[in-house]
Amino acid sequence: MRNFRAALRRLFHAVLLGIVGAGIVHIVVLLLVPEFSERDAWSRLSMASDLYRMNRLDAEAGGAPVVKSVDPLFYATACRFDLEEGMVRIKALGNVPFWSVSVYDRNGHNVYSFNDHTATGGKLDAVVLTPAQMIDVRRDLPENLQGAIFVEAPINEGIFVIRSFVPDDSWKPIVSRFLDQSSCELQDF
Amino acid sequence: MLKNAFLMLLSLAIAIGGGGASVWYALKVQDGVGAIRIGQWTAFPDIGTPAADPYSKARVAREGVLALGRAEGLSFVAENDAAGDQLKRECTYKIEGGFPTARFWTLYAADQSLGVVETGKPRLAALQSYEVLRKPDNSVIISVGHHPMPGNWLLTNGSGRMYFVLTFYDTPIASSTGLSDVSLPRIVKAGCDA
Numbered sequence: 192m193r194n195f196r197a198a199l200r201r202l203f204h205a206v207l208l209g210i211v212g213a214g215i216v217h218i219v220v221l222l223l224v225p226e227f228s229e230r231d232a233w234s235r236l237s238m239a240s241d242l243y244r245m246n247r248l249d250a251e252a253g254g255a256p257v258v259k260s261v262d263p264l265f266y267a268t269a270c271r272f273d274l275e276e277g278m279v280r281i282k283a284l285g286n287v288p289f290w291s292v293s294v295y296d297r298n299g300h301n302v303y304s305f306n307d308h309t310a311t312g313g314k315l316d317a318v319v320l321t322p323a324q325m326i327d328v329r330r331d332l333p334e335n336l337q338g339a340i341f342v343e344a345p346i347n348e349g350i351f352v353i354r355s356f357v358p359d360d361s362w363k364p365i366v367s368r369f370l371d372q373s374s375c376e377l378q379d380f
Numbered sequence: 381m382l383k384n385a386f387l388m389l390l391s392l393a394i395a396i397g398g399g400g401a402s403v404w405y406a407l408k409v410q411d412g413v414g415a416i417r418i419g420q421w422t423a424f425p426d427i428g429t430p431a432a433d434p435y436s437k438a439r440v441a442r443e444g445v446l447a448l449g450r451a452e453g454l455s456f457v458a459e460n461d462a463a464g465d466q467l468k469r470e471c472t473y474k475i476e477g478g479f480p481t482a483r484f485w486t487l488y489a490a491d492q493s494l495g496v497v498e499t500g501k502p503r504l505a506a507l508q509s510y511e512v513l514r515k516p517d518n519s520v521i522i523s524v525g526h527h528p529m530p531g532n533w534l535l536t537n538g539s540g541r542m543y544f545v546l547t548f549y550d551t552p553i554a555s556s557t558g559l560s561d562v563s564l565p566r567i568v569k570a571g572c573d574a
Contacts, residue, residue: 198383205387209394216399221434224403225441232444248446262547263496263506264486269446289483289549291452299440301428304449306550352446356484356549358510 225298232299232350236271243279245270245375248352266366267354270375275347278320278328280339283373286313287366289356294319297348311338318378319344319351336378351375407439421456421546421564425554453482453549457494459541461567469497470539471572472525477565479520482551484509489524489536490543499537507534520565526573 228234240246248267261267272279281292291306292315307313317340320328325343328336353373355366414426414433427436428447440447448455460466461473469489479485488506489497497505512520512532523529524536524544536542544567548554553562 201383201387202390205391206394209391210398212391212395213398213402216395217402220399220403221406221438224407224438228441230444231441232446235444262486262545263488263504264508291449291549293446293449293452295428295446296430298437299428299444299446300430300432300437301447301449302430304451306451308550309451350446354452356508358508 232269232295233271233297233348236269236350240271242271242273243375243377245370245373247370261354264357265354266357266370267352268370268373269350269352271348271350272319272375272377273348274319274321274324274344277377277379278318278324279351279375280336280378281315281317281319281351281353281373281375283315283353283369285365285369285372287355287369288358288362290315290369291354292317293352293354294342294344295350295352296344296346299350302344302346302349303342305340305342310340314338315353315373316340317342319349321345321347403438406435407442418456418562418564420458420460420462420567422458423454423456425454448547450554451550452554453547453551454554455545455547456564457490458544458546458567461569463569465569467542467544467567468539468572469536469542470526472523472527472529472570474568474570475520475522475524475534475544475565476568477519478517478563479509479565480548480551480553480562482509482548482553484550485546485548487522487534487544487546489534490545492541492543494543494545497536497538497542499535501535501537503535505535505537507532522565523570525570 236246245268248261248269289307291304293301293304296302316338318336319342322343322345353370355369357363357366414424414436416423416425424436426432428440486506486508491497499505507522514520520532522532522534524534526536
């Protein structure tokens, strides 16, 4: 009897230890998921295209959407950049009902966003750069960058997404053209 | 000796299995930490920002989400109707009430992964605020179902669980201070296809 009770106590002990361990594993796994995920937005985009290449996110462009959870009434395009190589400039021409832009860091966190009401004349012309590069640019602002929106982001690798609203079918070609003609390139300075 | 090894294995199994399963479950449930509930609608204003909690961060990494920024908009997801029942694709619903201030909003019927419901027709299972008919007091009544309905009609198709995703674009409610006194439309079940 005593033997049995001792065994039971040891079993209880082991289960308790297991539960405490489960708590620790829970926290460790939770914190490691972002680090080791191969399904995050950056990894998905890097499989689809190179750095500084615009890549449509909606299914309209053919094939399954690269990054999900895009509003069905929206078209979107994304490009990856690396600020260590220099600042990146994003431009898109044309008039669409609504566009918005987000800058994400390597982990897919939104670090900055703005929309067409923020821009001068509703034109999409933005430069993403690090605070250090900003200091250089401030010293002597080039003529061709005067109308641009400067996004100071303390990141290296990042993702840039343009979203644009498609109110109805008649807007589809216009919005498509707006996104397809958008450019994302290293800006010399 | 053998008993000790067995107990150790048991502890390890509970620790690894339980820890892994609990993370998986926590990331799967829609309702989570950092959620804001208004009526039947749930939003995660912090998701995708560096200030998000570890659960949201893990969810963002695992699902490859690129969340809307504060200047873009805010999404609300509903999985239950006003009576607390799960939304079904084979049922007819009425979404009625006023909508908070925004430049425009979109509403779509979604499946489990929050992608838009495939209708098999040229008409999308989505509506937006520029095309809806309004009542004199600016409120909106939207009928959701398989069959055409007068007024605003949101087409759905198929059967199984359904979610409604309501997104407000360029809206003051996206800044968290504006969220306290926002009221969102009610979702009322009207009936189901047998």
